[in-house]
Amino acid sequence: MRRMTTNATYMITGHDDSQNGLVVVKMEHLKKSFGNNHVLRDINLSINKGENLAILGKSGTGKSVLIKCIVGLVELDDGKLIIFGQDISGLKNKELIEIRKKIGYLFQSGALYDSMTVRENLEFPLRRQLHSMPKEKMNSLVKESLENVGLAEAIDITPSELSGGMRKRLGLARTLILKPEIMLYDEPTTGLDPVTSKEISNLILEVQKKYNTTSIIITHDIECAKLTANRIIVIRDGICAAEGSYTDLEHSADGWIRAFFE
Amino acid sequence: MQQSQNENREAEVPEIFSETTSDSAFKKFFLEVYSLTIFTLRFFKEVFKPPYEFNELMKQSFLTGYRSLSLIGITGFIIGLVLTIQSRPAMARFGAQSWLPAMVAVTIIREIGPVITALIFAGKVGSGIGAELASMNVTEQIDAMQVSSTNPFKYLVVTRVLSATLMLPLLVVFADAIGLFGSFAGVNLKGNVSFHLFFSQIFQSLVFKDVFPAFVKTFFFGFAIGLIGSYKGYNSYKGTEGVGKAANSAVVFSSLMVFIIDMIAVQITSLFQN
Numbered sequence: 273m274r275r276m277t278t279n280a281t282y283m284i285t286g287h288d289d290s291q292n293g294l295v296v297v298k299m300e301h302l303k304k305s306f307g308n309n310h311v312l313r314d315i316n317l318s319i320n321k322g323e324n325l326a327i328l329g330k331s332g333t334g335k336s337v338l339i340k341c342i343v344g345l346v347e348l349d350d351g352k353l354i355i356f357g358q359d360i361s362g363l364k365n366k367e368l369i370e371i372r373k374k375i376g377y378l379f380q381s382g383a384l385y386d387s388m389t390v391r392e393n394l395e396f397p398l399r400r401q402l403h404s405m406p407k408e409k410m411n412s413l414v415k416e417s418l419e420n421v422g423l424a425e426a427i428d429i430t431p432s433e434l435s436g437g438m439r440k441r442l443g444l445a446r447t448l449i450l451k452p453e454i455m456l457y458d459e460p461t462t463g464l465d466p467v468t469s470k471e472i473s474n475l476i477l478e479v480q481k482k483y484n485t486t487s488i489i490i491t492h493d494i495e496c497a498k499l500t501a502n503r504i505i506v507i508r509d510g511i512c513a514a515e516g517s518y519t520d521l522e523h524s525a526d527g528w529i530r531a532f533f534e
Numbered sequence: 535m536q537q538s539q540n541e542n543r544e545a546e547v548p549e550i551f552s553e554t555t556s557d558s559a560f561k562k563f564f565l566e567v568y569s570l571t572i573f574t575l576r577f578f579k580e581v582f583k584p585p586y587e588f589n590e591l592m593k594q595s596f597l598t599g600y601r602s603l604s605l606i607g608i609t610g611f612i613i614g615l616v617l618t619i620q621s622r623p624a625m626a627r628f629g630a631q632s633w634l635p636a637m638v639a640v641t642i643i644r645e646i647g648p649v650i651t652a653l654i655f656a657g658k659v660g661s662g663i664g665a666e667l668a669s670m671n672v673t674e675q676i677d678a679m680q681v682s683s684t685n686p687f688k689y690l691v692v693t694r695v696l697s698a699t700l701m702l703p704l705l706v707v708f709a710d711a712i713g714l715f716g717s718f719a720g721v722n723l724k725g726n727v728s729f730h731l732f733f734s735q736i737f738q739s740l741v742f743k744d745v746f747p748a749f750v751k752t753f754f755f756g757f758a759i760g761l762i763g764s765y766k767g768y769n770s771y772k773g774t775e776g777v778g779k780a781a782n783s784a785v786v787f788s789s790l791m792v793f794i795i796d797m798i799a800v801q802i803t804s805l806f807q808n
Contacts (some may be wrong), residue, residue, distance in 0.1 A: 343681050369683045383678035386669075397682040 296321050296454060296486050297342065302351035304337055311337050313510030315351070321453075324480055324487045326501035328494075328532055333507045335490040336380070339456045342488070343375055344368045355454075373401055376452035376485075380459045382443035384431035391427050394418070394446050401450060417445040420482075421475060437468035444475060448483070455479065457489040461496045473499040494533060506532065573765045577695055580688045590693040598659045598694075599701035603708065609654055610709035613646055614638065614716025622724065635732050636739030638717045643740065644748045647710040649796055652755035655702050656788040660763040663694050664784030667767025668777040676768070691764040698760025703752040743807060751799040758791040 295318045302315035311334035319325050327335050340346040341353060344360060353360050355371055363371070385393050394414045398405055418424045421441040431439060440460060447455065457476060461469035473496045480487055480500075491497050497504055498518045506514040506521065506529055514521060514529045522533040618638050625631050667690060670676050679686040714736060721727050763784040770780040 340677075345677055345680060372681055372683050375681070377678070377681045379674045379678055381673050383674040385675055385678075386673075387666075396684075400682050400684045 294320055296356060297488070298352070298354040300352040300354075302338070302341065302353060303349045304334065304341065304346065305349055310510055312341075315507075315510070315512060317505065317512060319486055319488065321486055322480070322484050324476070324489065324500050324502045326489045326491055326497040326504045327507060328491065328497060328504060329507035331492075334510055335507055336458055338507070339377070339458060339488055339490060342454075342456060343372055343377055373450065374453045375456065376447035376450065376454070377456045378440070378443050378447050378458060378460055380462060382431070382439040384439060384442060384446070386431055389428055389430055390418070390423070390434075390442060393431065393442065394449055397446060397450055413449055417449045418442075420448065420478075421445045437464050437471065440464065440468075440472055441475065444472075444479070448479060451483055453485060455485045455487045457487060457491070459490055459492065461491065461493040466495070469493060469496060470499070472496070476500045569769065570762075570765055573769070574761060576687060577692060577761065580685070580692050581696070583688075585688075587689055587693050590689055591696055594693045594697035595701055598655075598697045599704060602655065602658055602701075602705055605658060606651055606654060606705045606709045607712045609650065610647065610712035611716035611719075613650055613709075614642060614713035614718075615720040616716075617641060617646065617713075618717040618720030619723065622720075632735075634721060635717065635727070635735040638720075639714060639736040639740060640744055642713045642717070643710050644744050645796075647713055648706050648748050648752050648755065649792060651706045651709040652702060652752065652759065652792045653789055655698075655705065655756070656759045656763075656792060657785055659698060660759040660788040661781040661785045663698070663760065663763030664767040664770075665777055665781035667691075667694075667764060668770035668780035671768065671770050672773060672777060687768075691768055694764050695757065695760035698763070699753055699756040702756030702759065703749060706749070706752045743803070747799060747803040751795060754795045754799070755792050758795060759788040762788040762791060 297317070297319040299315050299317040302312050303310075304312040311332075315338065327338065329335050337346055341348055342355065342360075344363075348361050351361075356374065358367075358371065360368060360371060385396065388396065391414055394417055395410060398410050398413065414427070415424065418427060421444055423438060423441055423445065426434060426438065426442070431442065434442060444460075455476075460476065461472050464472065473493075476487060476489065476496075477500055479485055487500070489497070489500055501518065504516065504518060504521055505512050508514075508528070514524060514526065516524075518533075521529055524530050618634065621637060622631065622634060625634050625637065630637075667676075670690070676686045676690070679689060714733070718727075718729065718732050721732060766780040766784040766787070770776040
């Protein structure tokens with residue numbers, strides 16, 4: 273069941289599916305502050321398997337902090353964050369690593385390893401997580417991932433020789449090589465021209481269809497959100513201020529929300 | 535009126551002498567020491583814990599050791615040559631010219647070789663580690679590593695500190711040897727001493743207590759350079775400014791640490807010699 277709301281203490285309706293596998297990420301009363309800056313005040317959110325969720329909001333409203341909490345890069349102050357039915361706030365490092373294996377994270381900058389070639393960048397997560405993988409299997413996975421993002425010819429060059437769009441695509445290929453169940457995209461189209469942005473947005477859609485991944489997309493690019501998201505939430509003052517489909521929010525009664533879509 | 539006077543008095547006190555500034559400088563200094571101590575303890579905790587990053591350690595050893603050979607070699611040769619040329623007139627004044635090879639050898643092996651090599655190593659490798667890790671921090675590469683289920687501290691810091699600790703002593707041995715060849719060239723610029731005579735004089739004059747403490751302290755130099763470079767880079771503030779600051783402060787603090795360790799090493803050595 274889906275609805276649009278501008279209620280500050282919004283909580284997605286419906287029964288708790290986290291136990292039967294439909295809800296893959298569930299956030300309850302998440303709070304995070306940096307000194308006196310209360311970035312996340314009370315975030316309540318559930319994300320279903322196979323869903324593409326876009327998160328909008330002004331700069332500095334804690335969108336990136338929110339997805340960094342999901343992979344344990346930022347520690348929560350308070351609240352529950354349940355991923356695949358496990359509350360990650362109380363997990364030990366080893367258990368957290370197991371959860372991270374199922375999550376892919378596309379960083380805003382691509383976060384490519386400059387000292388490695390494109391091939392080595394893709395092999396890195398494979399070597400770290402699948403220690404005993406044969407060389408041939410690794411090669412075929414690397415080639416397949418690069419073909420998926422249209423970068424097969426760039427295999428032996430370094431990331432510094434790639435354009436911004438190619439770096440994003442390579443970052444995506446590196447993230448997808450482990451076939452994660454949840455994909456986190458941190459501003460995937462920022463700094464790209466409209467044509468390349470559309471290519472990246474289409475890639476996000478393709479990935480979702482091909483691997484049935486659950487995606488959380490942090491973006492300021494409304495076109496990207498429109499193209500990729502089944503559902504959009506807007507964060508304001510550290511809470512989920514609104515939620516709904518693109519069309520719902522585009523016609524929101526709240527002028528502040530509508531402003532994002534104009 | 536009273537408030538206005540207070541404001542004027544405060545304005546007269548230069549900022550560097552104000553209590554708040556010195557307090558915050560002290561606080562900053564102790565926080566830095568505390569943070570570096572925690573970082574060092576974490577290094578010792580991680581270094582013994584499997585999995586071991588042998589491949590990365592080999593790669594870093596190649597980069598820090600092999601790639602520094604030419605620079606260290608040239609510097610060592612020039613030091614040996616210059617030291618010999620500069621010392622010759624003073625030695626000649628006392629009629630002790632024949633002691634020149636022994637004097638230069640002891641000076642190079644005990645002090646000049648390790649310290650100068652460590653300073654060059656701090657400039658090349660320490661700053662490199664600081665800048666590399668800081669830029670990895672800025673571009674979220676360290677976060678990406680963590681997300682890929684890799685312990686970035688073990689992969690980046692432990693390997694770099696270990697490689698610096700192991701490679702500097704080898705580089706110092708190399709620099710000392712090249713320095714002695716430089717000295718041989720210096721002696722032969724204004725004289726004619728055979729290769730055999732020159733080196734037999736050197737080996738006769740050198741004793742265990744000249745070589746061993748000088749070699750041991752280079753491990754500590756290497757450790758300090760690797761650790762401070764890694765600490766500055768790993769904990770750099772976000773932004774490109776942080777990269778420059780990390781590289782700069784890595785060189786400054788590791789060079790300072792080289793002198794401090796050298797001073798302590800000399801004190802300890804002299805205690806045992808007495």
